[in-house]
């Protein structure tokens with residue numbers, strides 16, 4: 001155990017200069033051990049902020065929804081960027097005929113400037129964002145707003161989904177969907193009270209520009225949204241769900257910054273879909289096994305990417321030289337009985353003829369973990385070990401299993417712990433006790449409940465995978 005280096009890592013991650021966009025933990029990694037030659041490590045070094053786009057018609061409640069999200073994320077680093085800030089300044093000629101100017105057309109915005117500001121923010125640089133004045137139609141009457149890089153950037157505006165380059169920046173797209181009559185009523189109140197305009201000009205602008213632009217440019221972008229929020233800020237359920245999702249993402253970022261040896265495989269909607277199925281209590285055993293196997297295969301493949309390799313040149317059938325790599329040969333798997341056995345097939349499918357040992361840890365409550373059985377390859381000390389257990393909860397079983405491997409002579413840095421779901425408590429426990437082992441997982445959950453079970457989690461993995469849970473027994477024989 002090398003606890004001072006862990007403390008160094010935690011300290012490094014909380015210094016004032018630390019930015020969520022850079023894997024500053026990379027420096028900490030060097031303090032723990034020299035960089036190895038595995039590819040997956042270099043891929044995951046650069047961490048980007050989580051970008052949320054919020055679009056919708058004028059006065060739909062976009063700003064209100066963003067304010068609610070930011071308020072609920074009060075303890076997190078979140079910044080709001082308004083598309084309004086990037087309105088072009090009007091020329092003298094345009095100012096004279098301002099009632100003929102279309103503020104709802106995509107050309108009214110300086111999208112190039114918006115893109116360059118977002119690019120800087122995403123790469124960890126502070127930017128000065130103009131303050132737009134709706135009364136003078138100018139963006140340079142006030143000092144610019146200094147926006148610092150953060151873990152979450154919310155980009156809000158009527159047309160933020162219009163330009164594909166802007167859309168591509170977004171990890172999550174929200175469309176605030178509010179009835180046209182509500183939007184018009186709110187707009188009349190806002191523009192007369194806040195912008196000092198008369199009701200006649202508000203209605204003129206609405207029928208001439210606002211409504212046609214909504215139909216032509218804003219509504220067609222609704223299809224890009226991942227989430228549509230009906231009724232805007234009145235929809236507390238939707239806002240709560242969004243905040244929960246962002247918190248999960250931020251939690252993952254924070255843990256990965258503290259522990260550079262923790263690797264969360266990059267999420268996709270396929271992966272989210274598989275998690276949705278295996279976590280659903282209504283999923284049948286057959287589907288559970290099918291989707292758990294798919295996820296396990298992904299985690300195993302990712303884990304193998306962390307093994308060292310040697311360069312190898314071969315000759316192709318065209319007599320050309322191909323410079324590739326040779327797999328690491330001295331490998332073995334170790335499954336934690338019983339759930340970990342579900343991961344053995346995927347490992348065998350990837351590594352022909354791999355030896356797989358077993359460890360049985362008896363769980364009494366959650367303090368009394370006891371090692372009661374082990375069968376490991378004799379030469380395990382000379383092998384890289386892939387430790388298999390689908391759930392990392394408290395971390396107690398994992399610590400028992402890893403301690404045994406270390407007692408058998410396996411160097412800590414030769415152990416890769418593969419799992420599907422990790423609780424932050426387990427990650428802290430394992431990574432603090434064994435700072436040199438690597439953890440590869442597919443999702444980090446919120447935490448543990450009072451029974452030390454992972455939440456939201458997915459129940460008892462072994463029971464669901466091997467069909468020994470009560471519901472399933474009843475499904476086989478209703479008399480039971």
Ligand SMILES: Nc1ncnc2c1ncn2[C@@H]1O[C@H](COP(=O)(O)OP(=O)(O)O)[C@@H](O)[C@H]1O
Pocket residue numbers: 056057058059060061062063064065186187190231232233234
């Ligand atoms: N749920 C709501 N109930 C009542 N008024 C609202 C609600 N949401 C927004 N408003 C008001 O409507 C106006 C427009 O809301 P805003 O959030 O600024 O919309 P947007 O940013 O989409 O233009 C504001 O004056 C705001 O106070």
Ligand SMILES: Nc1ccn([C@@H]2O[C@H](COP(=O)(O)O)[C@@H](O)[C@H]2O)c(=O)n1
Pocket residue numbers: 057058059060062063084087103104133134135137157158210
């Ligand atoms: N000088 C301006 C600039 C914009 N508008 C209107 O604002 C709307 C967009 O702002 P939201 O907060 O509602 O998204 C848009 O409909 C423009 O017509 C304006 O009236 N004057």
Ligand SMILES: [Mg+2]
Pocket residue numbers: 062063
């Ligand atoms: Mg707004």
